[in-house]
Amino acid sequence: MRPELLQTFDELVACYPEGKEKSAILPILHLVQKENDGYLSVAVMDEVAAYLKIQPIEVYEVATFYTMFKLKPTGKYVLEVCQTGPCCLVGADGIIAHLQNTLGIGMNETSADGLFTLRGVECLAACGTAPVMQVGDYYCENLTPATTDALLTEMRDGTFFARMERENGD
Amino acid sequence: MGIKILLQDLDQDIFSIEGYRAKGGYESVRKAFSMPQDDIIEEVKKSGLRGRGGASFPTGLKWSFLDRKSGKPRYYVCNADESEPGTFKDRFLMEKIPHRLIEGMIVSSYALGAHKSYIYIRGELMWIANRLKRAIAEAYRDGFLGQNILGSGYDLDLYVHPGAGAYICGEETALLESLEGKRGNPRMKPPFSATVGLYGCPTVVNNVESIASIPWIVMNGGDAYAQIGIGKSTGTKLISACGHINNPGTYEIDLGMTVEEFIYSDAYCGGIKDGKELKAVIPGGSSVPILPKSLILKTAAGEPRLMTYESLMEGGFETGSMLGSGGFIVMDETTCIVRNTWNFARFYHHESCGQCSPCREGTGWIEKVLHRIEHGHGQSKDIDLIVDIARKMEGKTICSFGDAAGWPVASAVRHFRDEFEAHVNQKGCPFSC
Numbered sequence: 001m002r003p004e005l006l007q008t009f010d011e012l013v014a015c016y017p018e019g020k021e022k023s024a025i026l027p028i029l030h031l032v033q034k035e036n037d038g039y040l041s042v043a044v045m046d047e048v049a050a051y052l053k054i055q056p057i058e059v060y061e062v063a064t065f066y067t068m069f070k071l072k073p074t075g076k077y078v079l080e081v082c083q084t085g086p087c088c089l090v091g092a093d094g095i096i097a098h099l100q101n102t103l104g105i106g107m108n109e110t111s112a113d114g115l116f117t118l119r120g121v122e123c124l125a126a127c128g129t130a131p132v133m134q135v136g137d138y139y140c141e142n143l144t145p146a147t148t149d150a151l152l153t154e155m156r157d158g159t160f161f162a163r164m165e166r167e168n169g170d
Numbered sequence: 171m172g173i174k175i176l177l178q179d180l181d182q183d184i185f186s187i188e189g190y191r192a193k194g195g196y197e198s199v200r201k202a203f204s205m206p207q208d209d210i211i212e213e214v215k216k217s218g219l220r221g222r223g224g225a226s227f228p229t230g231l232k233w234s235f236l237d238r239k240s241g242k243p244r245y246y247v248c249n250a251d252e253s254e255p256g257t258f259k260d261r262f263l264m265e266k267i268p269h270r271l272i273e274g275m276i277v278s279s280y281a282l283g284a285h286k287s288y289i290y291i292r293g294e295l296m297w298i299a300n301r302l303k304r305a306i307a308e309a310y311r312d313g314f315l316g317q318n319i320l321g322s323g324y325d326l327d328l329y330v331h332p333g334a335g336a337y338i339c340g341e342e343t344a345l346l347e348s349l350e351g352k353r354g355n356p357r358m359k360p361p362f363s364a365t366v367g368l369y370g371c372p373t374v375v376n377n378v379e380s381i382a383s384i385p386w387i388v389m390n391g392g393d394a395y396a397q398i399g400i401g402k403s404t405g406t407k408l409i410s411a412c413g414h415i416n417n418p419g420t421y422e423i424d425l426g427m428t429v430e431e432f433i434y435s436d437a438y439c440g441g442i443k444d445g446k447e448l449k450a451v452i453p454g455g456s457s458v459p460i461l462p463k464s465l466i467l468k469t470a471a472g473e474p475r476l477m478t479y480e481s482l483m484e485g486g487f488e489t490g491s492m493l494g495s496g497g498f499i500v501m502d503e504t505t506c507i508v509r510n511t512w513n514f515a516r517f518y519h520h521e522s523c524g525q526c527s528p529c530r531e532g533t534g535w536i537e538k539v540l541h542r543i544e545h546g547h548g549q550s551k552d553i554d555l556i557v558d559i560a561r562k563m564e565g566k567t568i569c570s571f572g573d574a575a576g577w578p579v580a581s582a583v584r585h586f587r588d589e590f591e592a593h594v595n596q597k598g599c600p601f602s603c
Contacts, residue, residue: 015329017369023350026334030293030332066336067336084456086256086499090413121335123456123517125258139294169301
């Protein structure tokens with residue numbers, strides 16, 4: 001792990017009482033996943049276990065329980081489209097079909113160029129701005145086939161995250 | 171239009187702490203410090219505020235259960251793990267007015283004697299978690315957090331803790347397990363969190379909307395809050411409306427408005443989209459019973475149905491539903507109830523933590539059987555089979571997830587049995603889906 005990353009770990013651990021360092025495991029895994037090309041390998045999970053002074057199994061059991069953690073390499077952009085009831089009432093199925101056709105991939109597959117992975121996820125608390133997909137730390141809402149295409153273009157151009165960060169002040 | 175407690179001044183710039191304070195923000199912190207802690211708890215009891223996450227347990231009563239004699243540290247935790255399908259009100263509040271929640275966290279933590287408090291926010295809302303962190307930094311800078319707040323001698327540190335994708339972590343004890351760095355498996359109760367909560371210490375967990383209501387109650391008194399609404403449904407409630415309506419969004423209503431006004435008034439849902447007919451509503455998040463048009467607008471006794479805890483429950487599980495989290499899902503005449511129920515069944519199967527067999531196995535079987543009904547492979551005995559499975563999960567699990575997964579199924583069959591039968595008889599979905 002990079003020294004700067006370990007320093008951030010220390011800051012995260014400091015949010016919890018002494019002796020309760022394990023509480024920082026979710027924030028730490030979020031960070032590590034981002035640093036490790038979007039997924040958690042056994043090697044990095046072992047490093048987290050060593051840092052937190054816990055058994056590796058304690059990290060594995062957490063990493064496998066929460067759906068935001070990926071255990072295999074993914075495309076650069078993971079398109080996580082909400083497929084729960086309210087989104088489906090207003091066209092989520094159509095957006096998923098559109099993405100499958102446009103990218104030529106099925107659910108849980110990655111495009112040949114390594115850019116896109118498509119996943120179905122459960123309710124994202126955006127039912128009033130449905131259909132919605134999550135990409136990295138951000139939501140893309142009120143999706144139509146046309147706006148979805150525009151987003152894919154931004155991703156191919158590499159400008160997507162820069163815009164989202166700017167708009168959200170991150 | 172009623173009074174705004176949570177979304178007041180939304181049209182002004184109250185996102186920054188300067189704008190928020192210019193509108194009277196954080197005044198309740200000063201006022202709270204001038205009151206004995208017991209008096210604050212008493213005001214919250216008097217307000218009649220009920221937990222806005224969905225369980226609707228009286229907040230003041232929950233506070234009064236906190237073990238304040240154990241000598242252990244006490245913790246105050248905000249449940250911002252909003253994940254109930256149809257519900258997006260807490261997210262809206264945190265996104266637009268983060269300081270309303272932070273002010274509520276400070277006042278509530280003080281009243282309960284907590285010195286470390288956490289906002290557990292679902293991990294998918296990372297950009298909102300970041301907004302909250304920046305707003306918390308502003309509150310530290312202005313002296314509302316940290317050591318000796320406003321010279322009161324009271325210390326409080328407030329942290330944002332992201333989850334990582336698990337509906338079950340909205341269940342209070344699963345949330346605490348998750349906050350301790352474990353899988354989100356709900357705990358056996360008793361002991362309750364008020365005595366054995368976070369790190370084995372006395373803990374209170376409240377929903378975002380409940381906490382954001384506290385500053386107003388402290389400033390205006392519990393009696394003033396209790397004057398809003400009807401009977402035991404006091405105050406205002408955020409309702410997040412979605413589905414086939416003209417104006418999806420988050421609305422703050424006085425509890426007591428008619429369901430009909432909420433659906434058809436332009437100030438709220440604005441009626442059914444594309445001039446279609448209303449078919450059914452799930453009024454309180456996907457876990458509460460679905461009601462057909464005839465029973466959502468009027469009770470079985472013919473009384474207008476109101477947006478209150480009591481009115482929506484009128485008729486029990488036979489002909490009523492629940493206000494729940496306020497996730498109001500509207501379906502028009504083109505909606506296939508079987509497909510919709512199957513979709514939610516898939517959701518519950520996916521989200522079951524797997525700890526209790528009735529829920530782990532039952533949710534899987536319900537999904538499987540509903541899938542075959544929807545896709546034309548069902549038999550007529552399957553319809554009773556899913557109701558039987560739902561009944562066998564109810565009340566037989568550590569947490570209420572088993573009930574929440576079963577109720578939508580049982581109510582869909584109760585009110586729309588003919589649609590299930592049509593799927594079986596026609597060997598396929600009669601709707602164009």
